[in-house]
Amino acid sequence: MCGIVGLTGHQPVNQAIYDALTVVQHRGQDAAGIMTCEGDRLFLRKSNGLVRDVFAAEHMLRLRGNMGIGHCRYPTAGSSSSSEAQPLYTNSPYGIALAHNGNLTNAGELRELLYREDLRHLNTDSDSEILLNVFAHELQRAGKLKLEAGDIFAAVSAVHHRCRGGYAAVALITGYGLVAFRDPWGIRPLVFGVRETEQGREYMVASESVALSALGFELVRDVAPGEGIIIDSEGQLHTHQCAEGPSANPCLFEFVYFARPDSIMDDVSVYKARLRMGDTLAEKINREWPDNDIDVVIPIPDTSRTAALQVAFQLGVKYREGFMKNRYIGRTFIMPGQKQRKKSVRQKLNAIDLEFRGKNVLLVDDSIVRGTTSREIIQMARDAGAKNVYFASAAPPVRYPNVYGIDMPTTDELIAHGRSTEEVCELIGADRLFYQDLPDLVEAVRIGNPGLKTFDTSVFDGHYVTGDVSEEYLARLARERSDAAKSKKDNQYRGVIDLHNAS
Ligand SMILES: O=P(O)(O)OC[C@H]1O[C@H](OP(=O)(O)OP(=O)(O)O)[C@H](O)[C@@H]1O
Ligand SMILES: NC(=O)CC[C@H](N)C(=O)O
Numbered sequence: 001m002c003g004i005v006g007l008t009g010h011q012p013v014n015q016a017i018y019d020a021l022t023v024v025q026h027r028g029q030d031a032a033g034i035m036t037c038e039g040d041r042l043f044l045r046k047s048n049g050l051v052r053d054v055f056a057a058e059h060m061l062r063l064r065g066n067m068g069i070g071h072c073r074y075p076t077a078g079s080s081s082s083s084e085a086q087p088l089y090t091n092s093p094y095g096i097a098l099a100h101n102g103n104l105t106n107a108g109e110l111r112e113l114l115y116r117e118d119l120r121h122l123n124t125d126s127d128s129e130i131l132l133n134v135f136a137h138e139l140q141r142a143g144k145l146k147l148e149a150g151d152i153f154a155a156v157s158a159v160h161h162r163c164r165g166g167y168a169a170v171a172l173i174t175g176y177g178l179v180a181f182r183d184p185w186g187i188r189p190l191v192f193g194v195r196e197t198e199q200g201r202e203y204m205v206a207s208e209s210v211a212l213s214a215l216g217f218e219l220v221r222d223v224a225p226g227e228g229i230i231i232d233s234e235g236q237l238h239t240h241q242c243a244e245g246p247s248a249n250p251c252l253f254e255f256v257y258f259a260r261p262d263s264i265m266d267d268v269s270v271y272k273a274r275l276r277m278g279d280t281l282a283e284k285i286n287r288e289w290p291d292n293d294i295d296v297v298i299p300i301p302d303t304s305r306t307a308a309l310q311v312a313f314q315l316g317v318k319y320r321e322g323f324m325k326n327r328y329i330g331r332t333f334i335m336p337g338q339k340q341r342k343k344s345v346r347q348k349l350n351a352i353d354l355e356f357r358g359k360n361v362l363l364v365d366d367s368i369v370r371g372t373t374s375r376e377i378i379q380m381a382r383d384a385g386a387k388n389v390y391f392a393s394a395a396p397p398v399r400y401p402n403v404y405g406i407d408m409p410t411t412d413e414l415i416a417h418g419r420s421t422e423e424v425c426e427l428i429g430a431d432r433l434f435y436q437d438l439p440d441l442v443e444a445v446r447i448g449n450p451g452l453k454t455f456d457t458s459v460f461d462g463h464y465v466t467g468d469v470s471e472e473y474l475a476r477l478a479r480e481r482s483d484a485a486k487s488k489k490d491n492q493y494r495g496v497i498d499l500h501n502a503s
Protein backbone atom coordinates (compact mmCIF):
# COMPACT_ATOMS: atom_id res chain seq x y z
CA MET A 1 0.00 0.00 0.00
CA CYS A 2 2.54 2.52 -1.07
CA GLY A 3 2.65 6.15 -0.04
CA ILE A 4 2.85 8.85 -2.70
CA VAL A 5 3.38 12.61 -2.56
CA GLY A 6 3.71 15.40 -5.12
CA LEU A 7 4.62 19.02 -4.50
CA THR A 8 4.94 22.23 -6.49
CA GLY A 9 6.22 25.34 -4.77
CA HIS A 10 8.26 28.49 -5.07
CA GLN A 11 11.34 27.09 -3.44
CA PRO A 12 13.22 23.77 -3.58
CA VAL A 13 10.87 20.92 -2.68
CA ASN A 14 13.46 18.23 -1.82
CA GLN A 15 13.25 18.61 1.96
CA ALA A 16 9.47 18.97 1.98
CA ILE A 17 9.02 15.78 -0.06
CA TYR A 18 11.42 13.94 2.24
CA ASP A 19 9.47 15.13 5.28
CA ALA A 20 6.16 14.12 3.69
CA LEU A 21 7.53 10.66 2.89
CA THR A 22 8.46 10.11 6.52
CA VAL A 23 4.81 10.83 7.36
CA VAL A 24 3.50 8.19 4.91
CA GLN A 25 6.26 5.71 5.75
CA HIS A 26 3.70 3.38 7.39
CA ARG A 27 2.34 2.67 3.87
CA GLY A 28 5.56 1.12 2.56
CA GLN A 29 8.84 0.20 4.22
CA ASP A 30 10.71 -1.57 1.39
CA ALA A 31 12.00 1.26 -0.79
CA ALA A 32 11.76 5.01 -1.15
CA GLY A 33 12.45 7.54 -3.86
CA ILE A 34 12.20 11.19 -4.85
CA MET A 35 12.31 12.72 -8.31
CA THR A 36 12.47 16.48 -8.75
CA CYS A 37 12.36 18.69 -11.80
CA GLU A 38 14.26 21.87 -12.57
CA GLY A 39 13.76 23.33 -16.01
CA ASP A 40 13.94 20.40 -18.40
CA ARG A 41 16.03 18.22 -16.07
CA LEU A 42 14.84 15.49 -13.76
CA PHE A 43 16.82 14.40 -10.68
CA LEU A 44 16.34 11.04 -9.00
CA ARG A 45 17.32 9.23 -5.86
CA LYS A 46 15.70 5.93 -4.96
CA SER A 47 16.78 2.76 -3.24
CA ASN A 48 15.62 -0.04 -0.99
CA GLY A 49 15.11 0.86 2.66
CA LEU A 50 13.29 3.29 4.88
CA VAL A 51 13.14 6.96 3.94
CA ARG A 52 15.69 7.86 6.61
CA ASP A 53 18.17 5.32 5.19
CA VAL A 54 17.75 6.08 1.49
CA PHE A 55 18.52 9.81 1.47
CA ALA A 56 21.88 11.10 2.67
CA ALA A 57 22.80 14.80 2.57
CA GLU A 58 24.61 14.43 -0.76
CA HIS A 59 21.50 12.93 -2.38
CA MET A 60 19.30 15.70 -1.06
CA LEU A 61 21.59 18.36 -2.48
CA ARG A 62 21.30 16.84 -5.93
CA LEU A 63 17.49 16.80 -5.87
CA ARG A 64 17.05 20.27 -7.34
CA GLY A 65 13.91 22.10 -8.40
CA ASN A 66 10.62 23.52 -7.14
CA MET A 67 8.51 20.58 -8.24
CA GLY A 68 8.80 16.91 -7.38
CA ILE A 69 7.20 13.60 -6.46
CA GLY A 70 8.04 10.93 -3.89
CA HIS A 71 7.16 7.34 -3.13
CA CYS A 72 7.60 4.76 -0.40
CA ARG A 73 7.04 1.23 -1.59
CA TYR A 74 5.34 -1.91 -0.39
CA PRO A 75 5.62 -4.18 -3.45
CA THR A 76 2.55 -5.93 -4.82
CA ALA A 77 3.94 -6.79 -8.24
CA GLY A 78 7.29 -7.55 -9.83
CA SER A 79 10.26 -7.86 -7.49
CA SER A 80 11.69 -5.94 -4.53
CA SER A 81 14.66 -4.86 -6.64
CA SER A 82 15.76 -1.25 -6.21
CA SER A 83 15.20 -0.75 -9.95
CA GLU A 84 11.48 -1.20 -9.25
CA ALA A 85 11.60 1.39 -6.49
CA GLN A 86 9.70 4.47 -7.56
CA PRO A 87 9.36 7.10 -9.03
CA LEU A 88 9.86 5.48 -12.44
CA TYR A 89 10.92 7.37 -15.53
CA THR A 90 10.47 7.30 -19.28
CA ASN A 91 12.13 9.75 -21.59
CA SER A 92 9.47 9.78 -24.27
CA PRO A 93 7.45 11.88 -24.75
CA TYR A 94 8.66 15.00 -22.89
CA GLY A 95 10.34 13.16 -19.99
CA ILE A 96 7.83 11.75 -17.52
CA ALA A 97 8.22 10.44 -13.98
CA LEU A 98 5.48 8.61 -12.11
CA ALA A 99 4.78 7.21 -8.65
CA HIS A 100 1.93 4.79 -8.11
CA ASN A 101 -0.06 3.38 -5.22
CA GLY A 102 -2.19 0.39 -6.10
CA ASN A 103 -2.11 -2.61 -8.35
CA LEU A 104 -3.29 -3.16 -11.92
CA THR A 105 -5.40 -6.27 -12.47
CA ASN A 106 -4.89 -6.31 -16.25
CA ALA A 107 -1.11 -5.79 -16.16
CA GLY A 108 -0.42 -8.95 -18.21
CA GLU A 109 -2.64 -7.89 -21.08
CA LEU A 110 -1.33 -4.30 -21.02
CA ARG A 111 2.27 -5.51 -21.05
CA GLU A 112 1.58 -7.44 -24.22
CA LEU A 113 -0.17 -4.49 -25.91
CA LEU A 114 2.55 -2.04 -24.93
CA TYR A 115 5.11 -4.31 -26.55
CA ARG A 116 3.22 -5.40 -29.69
CA GLU A 117 1.17 -2.34 -30.56
CA ASP A 118 2.60 0.67 -28.78
CA LEU A 119 6.21 -0.44 -29.39
CA ARG A 120 7.26 0.56 -25.90
CA HIS A 121 9.99 -1.09 -23.91
CA LEU A 122 9.49 -2.20 -20.32
CA ASN A 123 12.59 -2.85 -18.26
CA THR A 124 11.01 -4.39 -15.17
CA ASP A 125 8.09 -6.55 -14.03
CA SER A 126 6.53 -3.66 -12.16
CA ASP A 127 2.90 -2.86 -12.95
CA SER A 128 3.70 0.76 -12.16
CA GLU A 129 6.09 0.84 -15.13
CA ILE A 130 3.12 -0.35 -17.20
CA LEU A 131 0.93 2.45 -15.86
CA LEU A 132 3.66 4.97 -16.65
CA ASN A 133 4.04 3.70 -20.20
CA VAL A 134 0.31 3.62 -20.89
CA PHE A 135 0.10 7.24 -19.72
CA ALA A 136 3.17 8.18 -21.78
CA HIS A 137 1.85 6.46 -24.88
CA GLU A 138 -1.50 8.22 -24.57
CA LEU A 139 0.25 11.59 -24.17
CA GLN A 140 2.29 10.85 -27.26
CA ARG A 141 -0.94 10.59 -29.23
CA ALA A 142 -1.47 14.35 -28.75
CA GLY A 143 1.61 14.67 -30.96
CA LYS A 144 2.32 18.18 -29.71
CA LEU A 145 5.52 19.89 -28.73
CA LYS A 146 3.65 22.18 -26.34
CA LEU A 147 1.07 20.37 -24.20
CA GLU A 148 -2.14 21.88 -22.91
CA ALA A 149 -4.19 20.76 -19.90
CA GLY A 150 -6.82 19.21 -22.19
CA ASP A 151 -4.19 16.93 -23.77
CA ILE A 152 -3.18 15.63 -20.37
CA PHE A 153 -6.77 15.05 -19.29
CA ALA A 154 -7.39 13.17 -22.54
CA ALA A 155 -4.41 10.94 -21.74
CA VAL A 156 -5.76 10.31 -18.22
CA SER A 157 -9.14 9.37 -19.74
CA ALA A 158 -7.39 6.92 -22.02
CA VAL A 159 -5.53 5.45 -19.01
CA HIS A 160 -8.93 4.88 -17.39
CA HIS A 161 -10.14 3.12 -20.52
CA ARG A 162 -7.14 0.84 -20.69
CA CYS A 163 -6.21 0.14 -17.06
CA ARG A 164 -8.12 -1.93 -14.51
CA GLY A 165 -7.49 -2.15 -10.81
CA GLY A 166 -6.50 0.25 -8.07
CA TYR A 167 -4.30 3.22 -8.88
CA ALA A 168 -3.62 6.58 -7.36
CA ALA A 169 -0.72 8.24 -9.16
CA VAL A 170 1.40 11.38 -9.20
CA ALA A 171 3.50 12.28 -12.22
CA LEU A 172 5.89 14.96 -13.40
CA ILE A 173 5.99 16.07 -17.02
CA THR A 174 9.07 18.13 -17.77
CA GLY A 175 8.23 21.55 -19.12
CA TYR A 176 4.61 21.18 -18.08
CA GLY A 177 4.01 20.42 -14.40
CA LEU A 178 2.63 18.01 -11.84
CA VAL A 179 -0.24 15.63 -12.65
CA ALA A 180 -2.25 13.41 -10.29
CA PHE A 181 -5.09 11.00 -10.96
CA ARG A 182 -7.16 8.41 -9.15
CA ASP A 183 -8.78 5.20 -10.45
CA PRO A 184 -12.46 5.50 -11.49
CA TRP A 185 -13.52 3.13 -8.69
CA GLY A 186 -11.88 5.36 -6.07
CA ILE A 187 -10.25 2.34 -4.45
CA ARG A 188 -6.96 3.93 -3.51
CA PRO A 189 -6.95 7.22 -1.62
CA LEU A 190 -5.56 10.56 -2.83
CA VAL A 191 -5.97 14.08 -1.46
CA PHE A 192 -4.64 17.49 -2.33
CA GLY A 193 -4.01 20.64 -0.37
CA VAL A 194 -2.75 24.17 -0.62
CA ARG A 195 -0.38 26.46 1.29
CA GLU A 196 -0.18 30.23 0.89
CA THR A 197 3.34 31.65 0.97
CA GLU A 198 4.77 35.13 0.40
CA GLN A 199 5.78 34.06 -3.10
CA GLY A 200 2.36 32.61 -3.89
CA ARG A 201 0.31 29.44 -3.66
CA GLU A 202 1.89 26.00 -3.32
CA TYR A 203 0.13 22.69 -3.91
CA MET A 204 0.61 19.25 -2.51
CA VAL A 205 -0.92 15.88 -3.41
CA ALA A 206 -0.60 12.88 -1.09
CA SER A 207 -2.01 9.46 -0.25
CA GLU A 208 -3.12 10.70 3.15
CA SER A 209 -4.14 14.08 4.53
CA VAL A 210 -1.76 13.65 7.46
CA ALA A 211 1.13 14.39 5.09
CA LEU A 212 -0.50 17.71 4.18
CA SER A 213 -1.15 18.79 7.74
CA ALA A 214 2.36 17.82 8.85
CA LEU A 215 3.76 20.17 6.22
CA GLY A 216 1.43 23.07 6.92
CA PHE A 217 -0.83 22.51 3.90
CA GLU A 218 -4.56 22.87 4.19
CA LEU A 219 -6.61 19.95 2.91
CA VAL A 220 -8.69 21.12 -0.07
CA ARG A 221 -10.42 17.79 -0.78
CA ASP A 222 -9.99 14.25 -2.04
CA VAL A 223 -9.15 13.79 -5.68
CA ALA A 224 -12.47 12.36 -6.89
CA PRO A 225 -12.58 8.82 -8.32
CA GLY A 226 -11.52 9.13 -11.98
CA GLU A 227 -10.51 12.77 -11.62
CA GLY A 228 -7.29 14.23 -12.95
CA ILE A 229 -5.59 17.29 -11.49
CA ILE A 230 -2.74 19.33 -12.89
CA ILE A 231 -0.61 22.06 -11.37
CA ASP A 232 1.19 23.65 -14.30
CA SER A 233 4.60 25.29 -14.21
CA GLU A 234 2.91 28.69 -13.69
CA GLY A 235 1.34 27.29 -10.51
CA GLN A 236 -2.18 27.14 -11.98
CA LEU A 237 -4.49 24.35 -10.83
CA HIS A 238 -6.60 22.52 -13.44
CA THR A 239 -9.08 19.78 -12.51
CA HIS A 240 -11.23 17.56 -14.68
CA GLN A 241 -13.35 14.42 -14.33
CA CYS A 242 -11.63 12.06 -16.77
CA ALA A 243 -13.74 8.91 -16.29
CA GLU A 244 -17.15 7.94 -17.59
CA GLY A 245 -19.41 6.76 -14.78
CA PRO A 246 -16.93 6.92 -11.88
CA SER A 247 -18.03 5.59 -8.48
CA ALA A 248 -16.52 5.71 -5.01
CA ASN A 249 -15.52 2.35 -3.52
CA PRO A 250 -12.81 3.18 -0.98
CA CYS A 251 -10.81 0.24 0.32
CA LEU A 252 -12.17 -0.70 3.75
CA PHE A 253 -8.81 -2.05 4.82
CA GLU A 254 -7.38 1.50 4.70
CA PHE A 255 -9.73 2.39 7.54
CA VAL A 256 -9.05 -0.83 9.44
CA TYR A 257 -5.27 -0.89 9.22
CA PHE A 258 -3.35 0.99 6.56
CA ALA A 259 -4.07 4.65 7.12
CA ARG A 260 -2.84 6.67 10.02
CA PRO A 261 -5.68 7.48 12.45
CA ASP A 262 -5.04 11.21 12.09
CA SER A 263 -5.88 11.11 8.37
CA ILE A 264 -9.16 12.11 6.78
CA MET A 265 -10.00 9.87 3.81
CA ASP A 266 -12.96 10.40 1.53
CA ASP A 267 -14.21 12.83 4.14
CA VAL A 268 -14.10 10.22 6.91
CA SER A 269 -11.90 10.62 9.96
CA VAL A 270 -9.97 7.35 10.24
CA TYR A 271 -9.70 7.89 13.99
CA LYS A 272 -13.44 8.27 14.47
CA ALA A 273 -14.14 5.29 12.20
CA ARG A 274 -11.86 3.16 14.40
CA LEU A 275 -13.62 4.36 17.56
CA ARG A 276 -16.93 3.31 16.00
CA MET A 277 -15.41 -0.07 15.10
CA GLY A 278 -14.67 -0.44 18.82
CA ASP A 279 -18.26 0.45 19.72
CA THR A 280 -19.82 -2.16 17.45
CA LEU A 281 -17.27 -4.80 18.39
CA ALA A 282 -18.13 -4.29 22.06
CA GLU A 283 -21.84 -4.47 21.23
CA LYS A 284 -21.27 -7.83 19.57
CA ILE A 285 -19.32 -9.16 22.57
CA ASN A 286 -22.08 -8.00 24.93
CA ARG A 287 -24.72 -9.54 22.70
CA GLU A 288 -23.03 -12.92 22.35
CA TRP A 289 -21.62 -13.11 25.84
CA PRO A 290 -23.60 -10.90 28.20
CA ASP A 291 -22.23 -12.53 31.37
CA ASN A 292 -18.59 -12.42 30.25
CA ASP A 293 -15.78 -12.55 32.79
CA ILE A 294 -13.33 -10.20 31.04
CA ASP A 295 -11.07 -8.45 33.57
CA VAL A 296 -9.09 -6.24 31.24
CA VAL A 297 -8.86 -5.14 27.59
CA ILE A 298 -5.35 -5.06 26.12
CA PRO A 299 -4.62 -3.67 22.65
CA ILE A 300 -2.02 -5.10 20.30
CA PRO A 301 0.00 -2.03 19.39
CA ASP A 302 -0.04 -0.01 17.30
CA THR A 303 -3.05 0.10 15.07
CA SER A 304 -5.67 -1.53 17.30
CA ARG A 305 -5.26 0.99 20.09
CA THR A 306 -8.05 3.33 18.99
CA ALA A 307 -10.66 0.58 18.61
CA ALA A 308 -9.51 -1.25 21.76
CA LEU A 309 -9.91 1.88 23.88
CA GLN A 310 -13.55 2.07 22.87
CA VAL A 311 -14.13 -1.67 23.37
CA ALA A 312 -12.95 -1.31 26.98
CA PHE A 313 -15.07 1.78 27.53
CA GLN A 314 -18.23 0.13 26.16
CA LEU A 315 -17.64 -3.11 28.09
CA GLY A 316 -16.96 -1.11 31.22
CA VAL A 317 -13.65 -2.83 31.98
CA LYS A 318 -10.11 -1.54 32.41
CA TYR A 319 -7.95 -0.70 29.40
CA ARG A 320 -4.30 -1.54 29.96
CA GLU A 321 -1.25 -1.26 27.70
CA GLY A 322 0.01 -4.76 28.49
CA PHE A 323 2.28 -4.99 25.46
CA MET A 324 5.14 -2.58 24.94
CA LYS A 325 6.19 -1.88 21.39
CA ASN A 326 9.79 -1.51 20.34
CA ARG A 327 9.69 1.85 18.59
CA TYR A 328 12.48 0.85 16.21
CA ILE A 329 10.61 -2.05 14.60
CA GLY A 330 8.18 -1.14 11.83
CA ARG A 331 4.95 -2.76 10.76
CA THR A 332 5.22 -6.53 10.54
CA PHE A 333 2.29 -7.22 8.23
CA ILE A 334 3.88 -5.34 5.32
CA MET A 335 7.24 -7.08 5.68
CA PRO A 336 8.03 -9.15 2.58
CA GLY A 337 8.45 -12.74 3.88
CA GLN A 338 6.70 -14.89 6.47
CA LYS A 339 9.96 -15.75 8.29
CA GLN A 340 10.77 -12.09 8.82
CA ARG A 341 7.19 -11.28 9.84
CA LYS A 342 7.12 -14.05 12.44
CA LYS A 343 10.46 -13.11 13.95
CA SER A 344 9.55 -9.43 14.08
CA VAL A 345 6.39 -9.89 16.17
CA ARG A 346 8.50 -11.01 19.17
CA GLN A 347 11.12 -8.35 18.55
CA LYS A 348 8.42 -5.74 18.32
CA LEU A 349 6.15 -6.56 21.24
CA ASN A 350 6.89 -7.54 24.82
CA ALA A 351 4.42 -8.33 27.62
CA ILE A 352 4.27 -6.59 30.98
CA ASP A 353 3.56 -9.67 33.14
CA LEU A 354 1.65 -7.92 35.92
CA GLU A 355 -1.12 -6.95 33.52
CA PHE A 356 -1.69 -10.62 32.64
CA ARG A 357 -0.98 -12.67 35.74
CA GLY A 358 -4.12 -14.52 36.91
CA LYS A 359 -6.43 -12.42 34.71
CA ASN A 360 -8.99 -13.06 32.00
CA VAL A 361 -7.68 -10.80 29.25
CA LEU A 362 -9.40 -9.66 26.07
CA LEU A 363 -6.76 -8.91 23.43
CA VAL A 364 -7.99 -6.59 20.69
CA ASP A 365 -6.41 -6.29 17.27
CA ASP A 366 -7.56 -4.37 14.21
CA SER A 367 -7.46 -7.51 12.05
CA ILE A 368 -6.30 -11.11 11.82
CA VAL A 369 -4.85 -11.75 8.37
CA ARG A 370 -2.25 -14.52 8.31
CA GLY A 371 -2.60 -15.02 12.05
CA THR A 372 1.11 -14.37 12.57
CA THR A 373 0.56 -11.70 15.21
CA SER A 374 -2.38 -13.26 17.06
CA ARG A 375 -0.73 -16.68 17.43
CA GLU A 376 2.47 -15.22 18.90
CA ILE A 377 0.71 -12.70 21.08
CA ILE A 378 -1.71 -15.19 22.62
CA GLN A 379 1.21 -17.43 23.53
CA MET A 380 3.00 -14.42 25.04
CA ALA A 381 -0.10 -13.60 27.09
CA ARG A 382 -0.21 -17.18 28.39
CA ASP A 383 3.52 -17.14 29.15
CA ALA A 384 2.92 -13.95 31.12
CA GLY A 385 0.44 -15.85 33.33
CA ALA A 386 -2.99 -14.99 31.89
CA LYS A 387 -5.81 -17.22 33.18
CA ASN A 388 -7.89 -17.03 29.99
CA VAL A 389 -7.02 -15.30 26.73
CA TYR A 390 -9.93 -13.99 24.63
CA PHE A 391 -9.37 -12.29 21.31
CA ALA A 392 -11.39 -9.75 19.32
CA SER A 393 -10.78 -8.42 15.83
CA ALA A 394 -12.12 -5.01 14.76
CA ALA A 395 -12.33 -6.36 11.20
CA PRO A 396 -14.34 -9.35 9.97
CA PRO A 397 -12.51 -12.55 8.91
CA VAL A 398 -10.11 -11.86 6.03
CA ARG A 399 -10.92 -14.68 3.62
CA TYR A 400 -10.05 -13.50 0.10
CA PRO A 401 -6.94 -12.18 -1.66
CA ASN A 402 -6.41 -8.50 -2.31
CA VAL A 403 -5.67 -7.46 -5.88
CA TYR A 404 -5.73 -3.67 -5.55
CA GLY A 405 -2.50 -2.84 -3.75
CA ILE A 406 -2.22 -4.99 -0.63
CA ASP A 407 0.16 -7.92 -0.89
CA MET A 408 -2.28 -10.64 0.13
CA PRO A 409 -2.21 -12.70 -3.06
CA THR A 410 -3.16 -16.20 -1.95
CA THR A 411 -6.06 -17.69 -0.02
CA ASP A 412 -3.71 -20.35 1.45
CA GLU A 413 -1.92 -17.83 3.59
CA LEU A 414 -5.13 -16.33 5.04
CA ILE A 415 -5.90 -18.05 8.31
CA ALA A 416 -9.68 -17.52 8.00
CA HIS A 417 -10.01 -18.74 4.43
CA GLY A 418 -12.40 -21.70 4.42
CA ARG A 419 -12.47 -21.77 8.21
CA SER A 420 -15.15 -20.99 10.77
CA THR A 421 -14.57 -18.61 13.68
CA GLU A 422 -14.25 -21.64 16.00
CA GLU A 423 -11.55 -23.17 13.80
CA VAL A 424 -9.57 -19.92 13.67
CA CYS A 425 -9.97 -19.57 17.43
CA GLU A 426 -8.43 -22.98 17.91
CA LEU A 427 -5.60 -22.33 15.46
CA ILE A 428 -4.52 -19.08 17.10
CA GLY A 429 -4.86 -20.71 20.52
CA ALA A 430 -7.49 -18.37 22.00
CA ASP A 431 -10.14 -19.34 24.54
CA ARG A 432 -12.78 -17.33 22.68
CA LEU A 433 -12.75 -15.28 19.50
CA PHE A 434 -14.96 -12.44 18.28
CA TYR A 435 -14.92 -10.92 14.81
CA GLN A 436 -16.60 -7.68 13.77
CA ASP A 437 -19.54 -8.23 11.37
CA LEU A 438 -19.04 -6.78 7.89
CA PRO A 439 -22.21 -4.60 7.90
CA ASP A 440 -21.03 -3.08 11.20
CA LEU A 441 -17.60 -2.32 9.77
CA VAL A 442 -19.12 -0.72 6.68
CA GLU A 443 -21.40 1.37 8.86
CA ALA A 444 -18.55 2.42 11.16
CA VAL A 445 -16.87 4.02 8.16
CA ARG A 446 -19.97 5.19 6.30
CA ILE A 447 -21.36 7.20 9.22
CA GLY A 448 -18.41 9.56 8.64
CA ASN A 449 -19.63 10.29 5.11
CA PRO A 450 -23.15 9.05 4.35
CA GLY A 451 -22.53 9.98 0.71
CA LEU A 452 -20.39 6.84 0.44
CA LYS A 453 -22.63 4.03 -0.71
CA THR A 454 -20.20 1.23 -1.55
CA PHE A 455 -16.72 0.12 -0.55
CA ASP A 456 -14.04 -2.25 -1.74
CA THR A 457 -14.85 -5.08 0.66
CA SER A 458 -13.08 -7.76 -1.39
CA VAL A 459 -10.84 -9.20 1.33
CA PHE A 460 -13.91 -9.90 3.44
CA ASP A 461 -16.48 -11.06 0.89
CA GLY A 462 -14.58 -11.84 -2.32
CA HIS A 463 -16.47 -9.16 -4.28
CA TYR A 464 -14.12 -7.29 -6.63
CA VAL A 465 -15.53 -3.93 -7.74
CA THR A 466 -13.60 -3.80 -11.01
CA GLY A 467 -15.51 -6.88 -12.17
CA ASP A 468 -12.53 -8.42 -13.97
CA VAL A 469 -11.04 -10.69 -11.31
CA SER A 470 -11.40 -14.29 -12.47
CA GLU A 471 -10.40 -17.54 -10.76
CA GLU A 472 -7.68 -17.87 -13.37
CA TYR A 473 -6.27 -14.43 -12.52
CA LEU A 474 -6.25 -15.29 -8.82
CA ALA A 475 -4.50 -18.60 -9.49
CA ARG A 476 -1.79 -16.85 -11.53
CA LEU A 477 -1.36 -14.18 -8.86
CA ALA A 478 -0.96 -16.85 -6.19
CA ARG A 479 1.75 -18.56 -8.26
CA GLU A 480 3.63 -15.34 -9.02
CA ARG A 481 3.46 -13.87 -5.53
CA SER A 482 4.27 -16.85 -3.32
CA ASP A 483 7.24 -16.31 -0.98
CA ALA A 484 9.35 -18.70 -3.07
CA ALA A 485 8.47 -17.02 -6.37
CA LYS A 486 9.20 -13.60 -4.91
CA SER A 487 12.64 -14.48 -3.64
CA LYS A 488 13.53 -16.11 -6.97
CA LYS A 489 12.53 -12.94 -8.77
CA ASP A 490 14.44 -10.72 -6.34
CA ASN A 491 17.64 -12.66 -7.06
CA GLN A 492 17.04 -12.60 -10.79
CA TYR A 493 16.59 -8.82 -10.85
CA ARG A 494 19.38 -7.86 -8.52
CA GLY A 495 21.61 -6.65 -11.33
CA VAL A 496 19.00 -5.15 -13.66
CA ILE A 497 20.02 -2.21 -15.80
CA ASP A 498 18.75 0.88 -14.09
CA LEU A 499 18.31 4.51 -14.83
CA HIS A 500 21.24 6.60 -13.70
CA ASN A 501 20.60 6.77 -10.01
CA ALA A 502 22.90 8.61 -7.62
CA SER A 503 24.24 6.14 -5.07
O1 LIG B 1 -2.63 -11.64 11.20
P1 LIG B 1 -1.40 -10.94 10.73
O2 LIG B 1 -0.96 -11.47 9.41
O3 LIG B 1 -0.32 -10.91 11.74
O4 LIG B 1 -1.80 -9.44 10.38
C1 LIG B 1 -2.51 -8.58 11.21
C2 LIG B 1 -1.60 -7.81 12.12
O5 LIG B 1 -0.62 -7.06 11.35
C3 LIG B 1 -0.80 -5.68 11.57
O6 LIG B 1 0.13 -5.18 12.51
P2 LIG B 1 1.54 -4.53 12.13
O7 LIG B 1 2.60 -5.06 13.02
O8 LIG B 1 1.81 -4.65 10.66
O9 LIG B 1 1.37 -2.96 12.33
P3 LIG B 1 0.87 -2.01 13.51
O10 LIG B 1 2.06 -1.72 14.39
O11 LIG B 1 0.41 -0.80 12.77
O12 LIG B 1 -0.23 -2.66 14.26
C4 LIG B 1 -2.20 -5.53 12.09
O13 LIG B 1 -2.31 -4.36 12.89
C5 LIG B 1 -2.37 -6.77 12.92
O14 LIG B 1 -1.75 -6.61 14.18
N1 LIG C 1 1.45 -1.20 -2.62
C1 LIG C 1 1.48 -0.55 -3.74
O1 LIG C 1 0.81 0.47 -3.90
C2 LIG C 1 2.37 -1.13 -4.80
C3 LIG C 1 2.57 -0.32 -6.07
C4 LIG C 1 3.09 -1.19 -7.21
N2 LIG C 1 2.12 -2.19 -7.60
C5 LIG C 1 4.41 -1.83 -6.83
O2 LIG C 1 4.47 -3.01 -6.59
O3 LIG C 1 5.39 -1.14 -6.71
Ligand SMILES: [Mg+2]
Binding pocket: 300, 301, 302, 303, 304, 365, 366, 373
Ligand atom coordinates in the same frame (compact mmCIF):
# COMPACT_ATOMS: atom_id res chain seq x y z
MG1 LIG D 1 -0.84 -4.64 14.45
